[in-house]
Amino acid sequence: MNSQASLMTISLPEQEKLIHKLQIFKIQGKDKRGCSILCVIGKLFPARIVSVEAVNKYLQEKIYPSLEQRQFSIVYLHTGVNRAENFPGIAALRSICDAMPENVKNHLNAVYFLHPSLQSRLFLALFGRLIFTGGVYWKMNYVTRLEFLWEHVKRKEIEIPEFVYDHEEELDDYRPMMDYGMEGDHPRVYIDSTVEPAISMYSMRCIA
Numbered sequence: 257m258n259s260q261a262s263l264m265t266i267s268l269p270e271q272e273k274l275i276h277k278l279q280i281f282k283i284q285g286k287d288k289r290g291c292s293i294l295c296v297i298g299k300l301f302p303a304r305i306v307s308v309e310a311v312n313k314y315l316q317e318k319i320y321p322s323l324e325q326r327q328f329s330i331v332y333l334h335t336g337v338n339r340a341e342n343f344p345g346i347a348a349l350r351s352i353c354d355a356m357p358e359n360v361k362n363h364l365n366a367v368y369f370l371h372p373s374l375q376s377r378l379f380l381a382l383f384g385r386l387i388f389t390g391g392v393y394w395k396m397n398y399v400t401r402l403e404f405l406w407e408h409v410k411r412k413e414i415e416i417p418e419f420v421y422d423h424e425e426e427l428d429d430y431r432p433m434m435d436y437g438m439e440g441d442h443p444r445v446y447i448d449s450t451v452e453p454a455i456s457m458y459s460m461r462c463i464a
Contacts, residue, residue, distance in 0.1 A: 271310035272317075274302060281319050283328075285413025291365045292328040293414055294319065299336035303344045311348075312355045320360050327365050331409060335371040335420045349387045361390045370405055371423060372398045401427065 266274075275281070278300045285293045337343060344352075369376075377398065384393045399405045402416070402424055 266305055268307070268310055268313065271306045272314045275306060275310065275314045276318065278302065281315065282415075283319065283322055284415060285410055287329045287365075287409045288407075289329075289365065290327070292323065292326055293409060294323065294328055294330045295414060296330060296332045297417060298332060298334050299338075299342060299417075299419065301337075301342040301344065303342050303348075308344070308348045308351045311344075311352055315352070316355070320357055323360050323363060324357070325363075327363050329365045329409075330367045331370065331405070331414065332367060333370050333417070333420055334373065334376060335417075335423045337373075337376075339375075346383055346387060350389075353388050353390070353392060356390070356392075358390065361392060364392065364395060366408075367392065367396045368399050368405060368408060369396055370399045370402070370420070372400070 278297075280297055280300045282295045282297075283292055284295055287293055380387075380393075380396070384396065387393075388396065402420070
């Protein structure tokens, strides 16, 4: 994110209103374990014009109070994220994670990271343990396609932006010979209900 000096033309309340208007963070639906879902849309994040303070204040006031007493999962849509426009930076991510109340972290069941790029995987392999503290890093699961997300999230209960479906169509044109679907922090088995063989889910730590 930009420095505080560069954000002086936009007041803190205005930044919070912008975050709310864009619906970057939205609690909606449940996953198949019955956990509430916090959907985070990375492409909409205005990293160049909002401060870490504004994001933390918005989360503390509008999002976290609804998650303190219930299990929840995060669905993070990385589709269309551009480092120059909507990536907040390492320091900002660390600050946001550190500011998450412990009781909220304790209720976090899983993080589903949709459409991770190679760059984001390498970035998290290098810095993930430092940024996502309090056990959050080990709950991270990469999900390469929407079809694999629906194995864990109730499809009709979460609103997916149209640009995500557009990206899926692009992937159909360049689909790899083997799609591992979802990768987590510990080797385990992912089973697609439409396919007989089990597909291994490999650890993010193998990338480091």
